[in-house]
Amino acid sequence: MPQNPTIVLIHGAFADAASWAPVTRELLDRGYRVLVPPVYNRSLIEDAASVKAFVESVEGPVVLAGHSYGGAVITVAGVADNVAALVYVSGYALEEGESLAQLQGGFPDSDLAANLVYTPYPVAGGEPGTDVSVKVDAFPAVFAAGVDPRVAEVLAVSQRPLSAVAFGETAPVAAWKTKPGWGIVSAADHTINPNVERFGYKRAGLREVVELDGPHLVMHALPARVADVIETAARASA
Numbered sequence: 055m056p057q058n059p060t061i062v063l064i065h066g067a068f069a070d071a072a073s074w075a076p077v078t079r080e081l082l083d084r085g086y087r088v089l090v091p092p093v094y095n096r097s098l099i100e101d102a103a104s105v106k107a108f109v110e111s112v113e114g115p116v117v118l119a120g121h122s123y124g125g126a127v128i129t130v131a132g133v134a135d136n137v138a139a140l141v142y143v144s145g146y147a148l149e150e151g152e153s154l155a156q157l158q159g160g161f162p163d164s165d166l167a168a169n170l171v172y173t174p175y176p177v178a179g180g181e182p183g184t185d186v187s188v189k190v191d192a193f194p195a196v197f198a199a200g201v202d203p204r205v206a207e208v209l210a211v212s213q214r215p216l217s218a219v220a221f222g223e224t225a226p227v228a229a230w231k232t233k234p235g236w237g238i239v240s241a242a243d244h245t246i247n248p249n250v251e252r253f254g255y256k257r258a259g260l261r262e263v264v265e266l267d268g269p270h271l272v273m274h275a276l277p278a279r280v281a282d283v284i285e286t287a288a289r290a291s292a
Contacts, residue, residue, distance in 0.1 A: 059115040059138050059291050061284060063090045064105055064131075066122025066145070067216035068188050068197060069209070069271075073121060076277035077284070084285065093127060095216040096183075098154070098223040102130035109134045117288045120145050121273065122246065123216060125254075126154055132229030138291035140235040141284050144243055144270050147235070147254030148225040155221045158250055165196050165244040173215070185215035196244045199269040209271075230258040236287045237263040238272065238280060245270035262286065 061081055063074040071078075071090040081088045091108045093101050105127055109116050115138040120128035125145020132140050146154055169192035174182040188197055193210035201209075237255035239248050255263045264283050268275040 057114055057292065058086060059117045059288050060087045060089060060112050061117045061119065061288060062105075062109055062112065063088065064118065064120040064124035064127050065090070065093055065214075066120070066124040066127075067095055067186070067220075068193075068213045069121070070212070070214045072209070072212075073271060074273055077273045077280050080277050080281040081284065084281065086285075086288065093124060093214075095123070095214050095220065097217060098126055098130065098220045098225065101220070102127050105131035106134045109137060112136065115291055117141060117284065117291055119143060119284050119287075122146070122270065123154070123220070126225065129228055129230065130225050132233055133227050137229065137233055139287040140230055140233050141287050142235065142237040142251070142255060142260070143280060143283075144238060144240040144246060144251060144272055145254075146246070146250070147230060147237070147258045147260075148228060149257065150226070150228040150231070151224050153222050153224045156224075157254065158247070161247045161250050161253070164247045165192075166246070169196050172218070175217075184218040186218050186221075187213045187215040197269070198271040198274065199242065199244060200275040201269065201271055202274075205274065206271075228258070230260070234287075234290065235260040236283055238283055239263060239265045240268050240270055240272045241265050242267055243270045243272075261290075 119141035
């Protein structure tokens with residue numbers, strides 16, 4: 055009997071592994087092995103290297119799913135030999151040589167742009183870096199509309215910021231050129247313009263793109279629907 059792949063879930067900016075919690079529970083209940091490593095949100099290149107090393111430590115095939123900035127991360131990390139499929143969830147499917155800023159720059163700004171906070175952080179032996187996060191009072195509407203307000207409030211005050219340097223770094227590779235991919239567009243997304251998602255997925259030639267009437271944090275709003283797409287990729291990769 056074919057072996058089910060391990061599902062590795064990669065969170066994005068302004069979030070941590072808890073952003074995947076409802077989908078993690080759903081997939082575990084369906085009998086899958088699921089791993090949700092931390093993403094340090096310091097640099098696209100460094101984050102992708104960390105995720106790639108993590109994936110390569112997993113025995114057997116892996117379905118690699120990335121949310122938001124995590125989509126950019128899996129675009130680079132997904133070249134690991136044991137990655138059998140990619141799943142983009144409200145994510146950035148970068149082209150080789152393209153940055154987040156370049157992809158986003160081709161489309162009108164979402165509500166996120168006007169609700170960002172910039173905070174310096176120390177860098178050992180160098181100039182301070184800049185952390186980017188979402189205004190706490192704007193977070194529920196911009197990032198988690200449709201999510202239980204009490205949950206959104208907790209997520210708003212426990213953000214993992216993204217270093218500003220990550221926005222300008224270009225992807226050295228694009229794993230979707232050699233790995234099959236699936237995509238979820240969050241049609242009610244106020245963090246990423248949904249057309250950014252649609253454009254990236256179409257350009258990548260993903261096998262299937264599913265449109266869900268959900269917010270950017272669609273994993274909390276519609277966890278079973280998100281798990282369905284990931285399971286489709288897993289079954290195709292078994």
